[in-house]
Amino acid sequence: MNKETLNYNYYFNSLKQSHHFSELEDNAIHEILEMFHSKTFSKDDYPFTSESTLYKIFIVISGRIEISKMNFDTDREYIINILEPGDIYDVICLLDKKEHDVIANALDDVEVIVAPIDAARKWLSEYPDFNKTFFSYLGKQLRYFEESATDLVLYDTWTRLVKLILRNTDSKTGKLTLINNLSHEQIAKMIGSVRNVVNRHIQDLKNSQFLSVKRKSLEINNIHKLLEELKKRNSF
Amino acid sequence: MNKETLNYNYYFNSLKQSHHFSELEDNAIHEILEMFHSKTFSKDDYPFTSESTLYKIFIVISGRIEISKMNFDTDREYIINILEPGDIYDVICLLDKKEHDVIANALDDVEVIVAPIDAARKWLSEYPDFNKTFFSYLGKQLRYFEESATDLVLYDTWTRLVKLILRNTDSKTGKLTLINNLSHEQIAKMIGSVRNVVNRHIQDLKNSQFLSVKRKSLEINNIHKLLEELKKRNSF
DNA sequence: CTTCAACTGATACTTAAGTTGCACAACAAG
């Protein structure tokens, strides 16, 4: 795309505001955007395949995309993470050029921008500023995966659920971000459990006044109290 | 260290043979080594702390180091990974400069080389060749953590145990690498389970002729047959 | 407004995995 492209400023500002690009100079962002074109998907579409991510790199502009893995024998699914605006995908393919076999599913209507992945490998060497924020993004990802695995081993489902809810509650508004509008089924898949177990815990949390629960909506009544309860059960 | 340092060639060749440095020119390796000095630890020592990894970067020359996380309430431990010769630590701190709270424990007598971590950040920008292999190393790490978490959710303890053993069996010699000489307790901690459960599975595998078991030693009798059994149980 | 699929809440049941406990074997150190 270029400065004449429809909505160019919208995409430019999206990058400019996103975590990874905010420290880049405007000119660098303009140069990068030249390599991209935009694409949209509807809720429940499969925006990328393990083949397309070998050749293309995506940046999420709006909407959420769920990345998951299935066990087709047991029909259980694990949601590895959820991409949000500003996220780059697929970082793993970007790094090692190998196939990455996961399922990507749009949770909302989604806008992304797409470029050849080799072009992205070029900015990495050409824009040291970008490199810098990219490294801290990688660090964050490594930590996230490491903590996911660790939590699965060391903590029970109640704790993993409460940690998930706390981590995704905006401390200012008190509202859920990223995992709002999800069913109990999907929340279960994020903590490596099943709907029924999650529902049990949610009922308990509701009955003990920690949560307000509506269809596809959870809200913490008092963040501080829930944190206390978490500490009490786990001596964090 | 420099070319006059005792055993300089030993360290030089260790790097030269290791995966990440093998593609670098000799001169670059010499330049890098200038920043390092060597250090040794005995079995059961704690070679690095979450503080030291903020300022220093380590490369393992010989021996293995176990990286793990504890839940002190339940006394359960999860071994996140085991470093072997050629491994760089701590990549996460290298990337994002933040503290990384894990336990490092030498499984054998260990030799490492150490440098200021900022120096390492410098090579990353100065040696594009190194950058290239470093990226594929990062990709491997991301995949490893992602797969660890996924396996914990999607597969039972038997499957995780068998996958661990298969993954660490040298297809040529048929012997265990990396996880040899470990107790059932330690193997359990690697797959996110407990000794007793792992022991049960090992007894079954022994009785059905898949494994030969001795104190601190496992050996697959027939890799092909065990792979078949794994497929049978999981339709991989 | 009606219909239907998706989501939720609840109960009863099953099971894999974890816990406890003990006896014995192997090995390392004195």
Add this chain to the structure above:
DNA sequence: CTTGTTGTGCAACTTAAGTATCAGTTGAAG
């Protein structure tokens, strides 16, 4: 050789978590 520590093999048991099932709600779509 003796002693103590660490690892192994087993059995009995407990429990968190998963499965199965169903009724009732909600909200979107026609």
